[in-house]
Amino acid sequence: MLSVQEDGLLAPAAAQADTTLTVRVKPEIPAALMRGEEHVLRAVEVSGDPRFADAIHHLVRHLRWDFEADLARVFGDIAGYRMAEGLRAFAAWQRDAARRLADSAAAYATDEKGLLVRRQEHEGFAAGVAGLRDAVDRLEQRVRRLGPTT
Numbered sequence: 001m002l003s004v005q006e007d008g009l010l011a012p013a014a015a016q017a018d019t020t021l022t023v024r025v026k027p028e029i030p031a032a033l034m035r036g037e038e039h040v041l042r043a044v045e046v047s048g049d050p051r052f053a054d055a056i057h058h059l060v061r062h063l064r065w066d067f068e069a070d071l072a073r074v075f076g077d078i079a080g081y082r083m084a085e086g087l088r089a090f091a092a093w094q095r096d097a098a099r100r101l102a103d104s105a106a107a108y109a110t111d112e113k114g115l116l117v118r119r120q121e122h123e124g125f126a127a128g129v130a131g132l133r134d135a136v137d138r139l140e141q142r143v144r145r146l147g148p149t150t
Helices: 029-035 037-042 050-062 067-075 077-112 119-146
Strands: 002-004 010-012 021-025 044-048
Touching: 021 050, 029 037, 037 044, 044 050, 067 077
Parallel strands: none
Antiparallel strands: 002 010, 021 044
16 A cells, blocks of 8 residues: 655555555456457546545656656766667567567458458448348339339
């Protein structure tokens, strides 16, 4: 448990402290982190003071950690800058690798195995089905106009 101090920093909470906000993270949070903010919000349960929860949510969305400054403080300006650049390059490489892997998996599933259909093919098929449905409706109306057959 953590408590927010007067200066805004976090500190361990006392065991008997009154809780004004409880945040529970569901087990699916790692997958939600990969899918985006909307999924992360569904993977977190918040109960307690709604104004405090809104303030924490605002901070989480808009506050960015300047890790380069912290690295520079510990290792020096040049080393901190180079470490930060290396971390940024590594993160960009990871994003690029994940995007390429997803593209390759999608191409394999559509082109090689035929498990998925491209959007244009699906839209063409849906338009064909709609046209066929309209043609059947017109045919039914013509048959009704002809009258009952005995």
